[in-house]
């Protein structure tokens with residue numbers, strides 16, 4: 001089974017998981033990236049069974065709308081039943097690194113609001129310790145150098161993601177070689193730096209369910 005087939009399989013597994021709870025009032029939080037795209041395409045087949053979605057990026061909003069799924073502003077949504085999204089890395093505690101596609105801030109916001117966060121990923125994303133994947137940090141453009149210097153003091157090696165502007169008009173620093181033995185602590189410390197909008201460590205709010213695809217099938221991990 002190739003990687004795309006695994007992504008499709010976990011997307012279908014997420015659909016099977018949420019389907020019994022859908023009703024005409026359900027609004028679903030939808031993530032960003034290639035795995036989330038498989039989820040969106042599968043969700044389109046159920047579009048008569050729920051109300052609509054909240055998107056974690058402009059790209060996801062466009063894909064949802066292309067399928068005829070209504071997209072709501074999160075500010076107008078009181079209750080978000082579930083959020084489904086991919087990840088760049090996931091550990092056994094369902095702590096994640098996200099933001100390879102630069103959508104981390106909106107993803108973190110939607111994940112914070114949702115009652116359940118289902119993460120979908122192929123086996124290659126599973127790690128024993130987070131941090132081989134560089135941690136993306138969204139930064140206010142004028143603070144880029146200041147944030148980079150502060151991150152060096154925390155032990156990381158920041159690299160500016162050239163040419164990338166987030167949906168919020170900011171820039172991304174990718175942090176290499178950060179020791180993430182304690183991801184909650186590093187997530188907090190990076191958030192303290194003035195000019196940081198959000199970082200891609202999802203440890204304070206990890207996933208509740210992780211669906212991992214491999215050639216043997218889909219494994220479900222719960223917190």
Ligand SMILES: O=C[C@H](O)[C@H](O)[C@H](O)COP(=O)(O)O
Nearest residue numbers: 033034035086099100101103
């Ligand atoms: O900003 C992007 C998101 O955090 C994605 O969920 C993450 O990069 C995983 O993307 P993919 O499913 O394409 O590997």
